Amino acid sequence: MVTKEQLLPVLAKAGLKLSESDLEDYTTLISGLDDAIASLPDARNVLPRPDLSRYPRADIHIPEDAESGAWAIKVTVKCTSPSSNLLHGKTVALKDNMALAGVRCTNGTAMVEWVPEVDATVVTRVLDAGATIVGKAACENSCLEGMSATAVTGQVHNPYAKGYSAGGSSSGSGRLVATGSVDLAFGCDQGGSIRIPASSCGVIGLKPTWGLVPYTGILSLDATIDHVGPMARTVRDTALFLEAIAGPDGWDDRQSALGLQGDRLKFVTHVDEVTSRERFKMLQGIKVGVLNESFEIPGQDPNVVASVKSAIEGLKTLGATVEPASVPLHKGAPLLWTCGLPLAGARQSLLGDMDGRKQLYMTDRAELxxxxxxxxxxxxxxPGASNVYISYLWVQETYGAKLHGQVMNLLKATSDAYDKALDKFDVLVMPTLPYPPPQLPKIGSEEGPLKFLARTVGLIANTCPFNNSGHPALSLPVGLVPAREDPSIRLPTAMQIVGRKYSDVDCLKVAAAWEKAYDWKTF
Known part of the structure; x- marks a missing residue:
């Protein structure tokens, strides 16, 4: 039974006063609520726990050689009776914000120590497709960094130059795929965290259409911008990977069962059909829009611009129609992402407060x-995560829910503008990132958050808009460009291909044709 003495401090903290008679009534009502809460059954009984006899895991350990910071933990998981051979023989790394039962999940931070009891839906799907999971890739602290310098397991170095960023937040995934340590790796993307490391490391990275792939069992940043997707060395492997993991799972309210079935979940045959054509006919009938505003990012590196424009010219030789496209609202889209992130992002990613969503709640971690x-x-x-948390405290106190609502309403117009442009074009193309990977800070340096975050100003100008809009966006490596700090060092750069919602296959087809026709390392 709740007493008045217990209820009064709660009311006082909220600035509320009640009459004596109302206090008596609410004490009774809250007592009833407490009794109802106490009578709830144990939710752990309904968790989708894995069948460990079907999906055994072995050799869990922290490796002595972390592959220049890329591995967070090693483990071997293989299904004893796969339902398909779609990914037979492929090795896969999970990003370390994904649940794998019995294996620690750091989310790149020492904020809490957590060992999940469940497997993410996509974990089960790759195992059922015949793949072998060989470990968890390092990710940046709380998945809130674009540079590979903040993972609790250490810095992750670019595969093309030690001391340079591998991109974030899926930093380990990008490096492991690039070095051939794994065939495939998962990335999770809320502002560019698949595409930034893909571009930085010279691999393929696809942020699928929002809701195409279930996010169940993965630590969220903000459910309205959460995406999980494939990273691979070839477009065909990316398509195979996507085919294995796409489709609704019945848990995730980011997904709609409508339109997510049958041929809409087939990708590999379409890629194969395009690449089987004669070179100059591979993209025949495809209309490509070159997004003007994407080349007007402040601080954009001229070498990146030249490399991407040259790659776009290459699309013409493959039969595509290439024309300029304009979406003026693209320039303001990063501002909306920045202002919309603190309130929902800190609550969901840092505090684990996912109220209002229909999904699997990882309450054991939230309780920690x-x-x-x-x-x-x-x-x-x-620095990125602490900045988000302090921004959250400020926004909550100063602006409240109105700011987030204002941003969400404004985003509709931006998303509609991309849809309108894609009525005319099959895909839009642009640079993935405005400049090559930056140099990592020296280990042990005590620079403040302002200087640290200044290294990546404008980094997500072309990536984060499509997290808010939900359009599929693929990063395709198209060249090597000089590092800003040392022109003798050459680092990967990439072209981003954006398609209509649920037309991820168009991004894959355009990328596959270009990949077959050109060697990006010598282009």
């Missing part, structure tokens, strides 16, 4: 965090 971060938890964050 609490309703506000402690000083110890805050101190365990990287």
């Amino acid at each position: 965090v609490g309703s506000r971060l402690t000083q110890r938890q805050f101190d365990a964050l990287g």
Whole structure:
């Protein structure tokens, strides 16, 4: 039974006063609520726990050689009776924000220590497709960094130059695929976290249409911008990977069962059909729009611009019709992403507060965090994550829910503008990133968050708009360009291909044709 003495401090903290008679009534009502809560059955009984006899895991260990920071933990998981051979013989790395039962999940931070009890839906799907999971790739602190310098397991170095960023937040995934340590790796993308490391490391990275692939069992940043998708060395492997993991799972409310079935979930045959044609006919009938505003990013590197424009010219020789396209709202889209992130992003990603969503709730981890971060938890964050948390406290206190609602309403117009452009074109193309990977800070340097975050100003100008809009976006390596800090060092750059929602296959077809026709390392 709740007493008045217990209820009064709660009311006082909220600035509320009640009459004596109302206090008596609410004490009774809250007591009833407490009794109802106490009578709830144990939710752990309904969790989708894996069948460990079908999906055994072995050799769980922290490797002595972390592959220049890329591995967070090693483990071997293979299905004893796969339902298909779609990914037979392929090795896969999980990003370390994905649940794998019995294996620690750091989310790139020491904020909490958590070992999940469930497997993410996509984990089960790749195992059922015959793949072998060989470990979890390092990711940046709380998945809130675009540079590979903040993972709790250490810096991740670019595969083309030690001391340079591999991109973030799926940093380990990008490096492991690029070096051939794995065939495939998962990335998760809320502002560019698949495409940034894909571009930085010279691999393929696809942020699928929002909701095409279930996010169940993966730590969220903000459910409205959460995407999980494939990273691979070839477009065909990317298509295979996507085919294995796409489709609704019945848990994730980011997904709609409508339109996510049958031929709409087939990708490989379409890629094969395009690449089987004569070179000059591979993209016959495909209309490509070159997004003007994507080349007007402040601080954009001229070598990146030249490389991507040359790659776009190459599309013409493959039969595509290539014309300029304009979406003026593209320039303001990063501002909306920035202003929309703190309130929902900090609540969901840092506090695990996912109220209002129909999905699998990982309550065991949320319980470890609490309703506000402690000083110890805050101190365990990287500059990007700590900036988001302080921004959240400020926005919550100063603006409240109105700001987030304002941003979400404005985003509709931006998304509609991309849809309108894609009525005329099959895909839009642009640079993935505005400049090559930056140099990593020296280990042990005590620079403040402002200087650290200044290294990646404008990095997500062409990537984050499509997290908010939900359009599929693929990063395709198209060349090597000089590093800004040392022109003798050459680092990957990439072209981003954006398609209509649920037409991820168009991005794959355009990328596959270009990949077959050209060697990006010598282009």
